[in-house]
Amino acid sequence: QFTPRVFSGIKPSGGLTLGNYLGAIKRWVDMQGPAFETIYCVVDLHAITVWQDPATLADATREVAAGMLASGIDPAKSILFNQAQVPAHAELAWLFNCVARLGWMNRMTQFKDKAGKNAEKASLGLYAYPSLMAADILVYHATHVPVGEDQKQHVELTRDIAAKFNHDYGEAFFPLTEPVIEGPAMRVMNLRDGSKKMSKSGDSDMERINMTDDADTIAKKFKKARTDPEPLPGEVAGLADRPEAKNLVDIYAALSDTTAEAVLRDHAGAGWGTFKPALAELAVEKLAPISDEMKRLMAAPDEIDAILAKGAERAEAIANPILERTFDLMGF
Numbered sequence: 001q002f003t004p005r006v007f008s009g010i011k012p013s014g015g016l017t018l019g020n021y022l023g024a025i026k027r028w029v030d031m032q033g034p035a036f037e038t039i040y041c042v043v044d045l046h047a048i049t050v051w052q053d054p055a056t057l058a059d060a061t062r063e064v065a066a067g068m069l070a071s072g073i074d075p076a077k078s079i080l081f082n083q084a085q086v087p088a089h090a091e092l093a094w095l096f097n098c099v100a101r102l103g104w105m106n107r108m109t110q111f112k113d114k115a116g117k118n119a120e121k122a123s124l125g126l127y128a129y130p131s132l133m134a135a136d137i138l139v140y141h142a143t144h145v146p147v148g149e150d151q152k153q154h155v156e157l158t159r160d161i162a163a164k165f166n167h168d169y170g171e172a173f174f175p176l177t178e179p180v181i182e183g184p185a186m187r188v189m190n191l192r193d194g195s196k197k198m199s200k201s202g203d204s205d206m207e208r209i210n211m212t213d214d215a216d217t218i219a220k221k222f223k224k225a226r227t228d229p230e231p232l233p234g235e236v237a238g239l240a241d242r243p244e245a246k247n248l249v250d251i252y253a254a255l256s257d258t259t260a261e262a263v264l265r266d267h268a269g270a271g272w273g274t275f276k277p278a279l280a281e282l283a284v285e286k287l288a289p290i291s292d293e294m295k296r297l298m299a300a301p302d303e304i305d306a307i308l309a310k311g312a313e314r315a316e317a318i319a320n321p322i323l324e325r326t327f328d329l330m331g332f
């Protein structure tokens with residue numbers, strides 16, 4: 001009974017990484033088309049759960065929007081906007097704060113990771129983050145959320161909130177949204193530490209590939225990426241205990257729209273001295289046009305702002321009636 005609708009977002013909390021591109025943006029581009037209505041958001045209200053410099057927040061938002069546009073998110077096919085322009089997100093998040101249970105929030109591993117040892121000093125917003133994310137998704141009755149592996153638990157919490165709301169207020173009003181976690185690079189790892197995911201916030205520059213890195217920088221970073229001394233195996237099973245090797249093979253597969261199996265068929269027996277430069281060349285080939293277009297857009301902030309403003313208007317046309325009905329069901 002729900003329109004097939006995709007929602008997903010990225011925080012403007014630092015420069016976009018190859019993880020954001022392969023785990024999110026590239027797949028969002030592919031989902032545009034007749035099967036789904038697609039709604040993509042720069043989630044600036046999420047970014048401020050940790051400190052963001054007010055002098056750079058608006059530009060960071062524009063840069064993430066530029067990354068999406070340059071990658072092929074098309075405002076004629078998708079709604080693209082930033083969260084702070086659509087107040088329905090924050091309003092529904094408050095209602096969901098009163099539906100979600102403390103015990104559910106306490107189980108969220110991302111809060112534990114991000115808050116670290118000093119959780120007492122974390123913002124209340126960082127703790128309530130999954131409730132805002134549930135509102136982002138459900139204020140559009142989104143049925144599908146394409147995300148990386150790191151967001152799976154939050155989408156499950158979104159389903160729990162929807163189910164409890166539907167139960168408590170007596171109507172199957174919110175959909176039970178499906179996470180879409182498919183492809184070879186759903187968890188791109190840090191280049192220097194194969195046990196950590198690549199992230200735009202927290203990692204040092206040599207640990208990640210930025211979407212705006214130039215060819216020399218990309219080559220240097222892959223060259224210095226941590227690996228083991230073994231050559232590439234012929235089959236995926238041979239990567240089982242080799243997280244760094246697996247990561248580079250998965251990145252290659254995702255960038256070339258193929259599978260790890262196919263990459264290993266072509267590169268079995270290759271040493272890192274051959275595979276790393278090939279990977280760098282492939283990454284440059286894919287990222288350079290995107291990075292050039294990002295730079296052009298960043299020099300035209302009015303163009304980006306106009307797209308986001310138009311997107312926000314279209315987003316509100318869907319979100320506001322759903323928010324209104326939610327208030328009704330709760331008795332307001």
Ligand code: ADP
Nearest residue numbers: 010011019023024147148186187188198199200
């Ligand atoms: P970050 O963790 O880099 O700050 P966000 O939290 O803004 O990124 O996440 C934006 C999207 O990018 C989400 O769908 C998330 O799952 C995806 N993503 C982020 N990092 C990675 C990664 N290393 N591998 C795959 N997907 C990722």
Ligand code: NA
Nearest residue numbers: 110150151199
């Ligand atoms: Na994340």
